[in-house]
Amino acid sequence: MPKNGKAWRKRQTTLVSTDITVNDFANSRVPAGCGRLKKSMTSCTNSGAFANALTGAAKEADDLEWFEKDLEDFVIQDGEPELEEEEEEDLASEKAPLQKTKKKSKPTKEVAGRTYPDDLWYILSEYVDPEDVGRFAGICHGTQQVTYMSSFWRKLYARFYKDRPGIPLYAKPASMERLHGLRARVIRSLFVLHPVLSTWVQSKGPMEDEPHSLKGHRCLVMWHQPGPKGWQFCFKFQKPALEPLSSRLASKLDVYHGFNDLHYNPEEGCSVLQVTCCHFSSDAAVMGLLLTQVYVTLSTGFRHHRLRLHFDTRVTNSHNSPCDNIVVLDDVVAIKVFKWWHPSYPFIH
Template identity: 40%
Template sequence: MPKGGRRGKGQKKATACSSGDVSLNDYANAVCCPSSNLRVKKGSANAIQAEVRLLTKPEGQQLKEELNWFEKDLDDFDIDPHGNNEQEDEEDVQDLSEGAVLSSGAAASLPVRPRRRKKHSSVSWDVEKKGRVYPVDLWYILSEYIYPEDIGRFAALCHDTYLIVCSCAFWRQLYLRNYDKKIKLPDEIKPQSIERIRGLRARVIRSMYYLYAPLSGRSVSMVPFENEPHSLQGQRCLLAWHQPVKNTWTFCFKFLKLQSTTFRPGPVESSGRDMLPGYSDLFYNPEEGCRIMEIQCQNFASIPMVMGMVLSHVCLTVSARMRHYRLRLLFDSILQQGNQSSAERIVDLDPVVNIRIVPWWDTKYPFTF
């Protein structure tokens, strides 16, 4: 076996580029230039350019470039931590346009030339901040002029407005701004109850449907069947009862929306001096997500036990006499697409005169907190 080792067929030994690779006949002013080939070969031109670059550089830089890449230190390479290589990329494009790209054969015979390291000026690139930051005092002054229906938009402006909406002073000021002595209020939303922190937000929201005219008009039902009972599908029945009203019977079902999200800025930590857990909880509201369906019927009907079950389907059709409506409620233990054959409990009410959905903030909501 030869000393140099075996080489595959067609492989050549890479040799360093030197001036001996170019003959005198390759120059333009050669005397014995062959007439058949007046153009310098591409490989020869690249070799000349590489040789000129090596000769025109300082001796110290030549020694660095003659070293292999694994013999160099990190200081010998051009490393830009900030990625600002636009000027170097333009130089590379210019070299490509001048025909300085080495061919595959010539690239193997030339040493690797690392990029020249340039000193970048230390420039602090600060992120341009859009908008202006106003003091909290300004937002607190503006909060005194916010309408009740615009509280959600005001809280979504910035972090400071959100913190103001989560304060007790904001809700007390909203209540006192709209309070009217001429309007009769329930005991739980009178001015004396506003001093208590627990559940302050829920009490103020409910008081706005008594004191604020645009909201108080929404709780007055104008026509029968104004609310859609199908909106309660998928909710759990917590309580059911009935009571006579004049010449009719009213059947009530209290529903709770499954996985209801409560507006809370974070966990409330109660101090050791609190009389009960959550005594200082501004967002306390046990009726959050609850609604009551009031069904007014002309006749009494026996209702099965449906408390704790989920309303899976609602069917509202015309009664047999074509004067009123017939309501059928299908209840199941779990939420599913119910039908008459698979439902565990069925409630039939006929004839139905009116159906009304009452949320927890309505003035006719029977429960307090």
């Protein structure tokens, strides 16, 4: 129907009513789902026009026949109901990409600890076992200072010393009177006197020690000597120090403290590789070189082992790197590795 019909003119006359009231909303007969105003009513700015649009216009639409109604008079429900604002916000938050938020670390509150006197740690040190000295020294600064005292090491030695035949000279009480190098002598003595530590260095099998642990160490001395089962070839290794040498000039005070150094130990980080062979074989001198590779294989007759040591001026990680200094020991019967604190270590001061 054209908009200049009677029904259209009748609706336009109803737009000059009074202001909108609460009663107009309460008693409105607008069907559910008709939540939007018609286009013809959006141009009207009078508040009374909106009231008639909600009441009178709906009544006229009900009285007219279907062919007299405009397309805007029919109530058409959309396929998807309108969502509320809260639901729209939820959907928007679900569609938005998840952003990884960094968890803010809560500031930790510093709790003041207790500082015990050094006398208490000194009394407790009398009950520390030799194998737990390292753990005891790492508790705090006070326990570390206790291990720097000569009385701590002398009492530790006196707790386990028992006079019996077969004790080496460096484990005698007379060697504990000198302060210079006292710590190293007590440690060597405990590996002879203490039952727990002595079991650690008991004689193992002929091939139980691992010479691969000496890779990267520098060979200081090499020698050979006759043994009970053949010839013994010995190599003394030292682990390279990581601390740079000091360029400060020595003074008289340094010399005085050097002769009273509790921790003096020239054999610190040294080990001796002892290889027992059935026959004698001459090898090239490798003193001053670094051990880069160690190979232990079977000999030609499959009765003994073969030890091959690669030496170089620098440490190389490649197995295929060329090496001119190779020591091959065939018909190997036993391989032993002695640390500086081992009773069989040949250099005892």
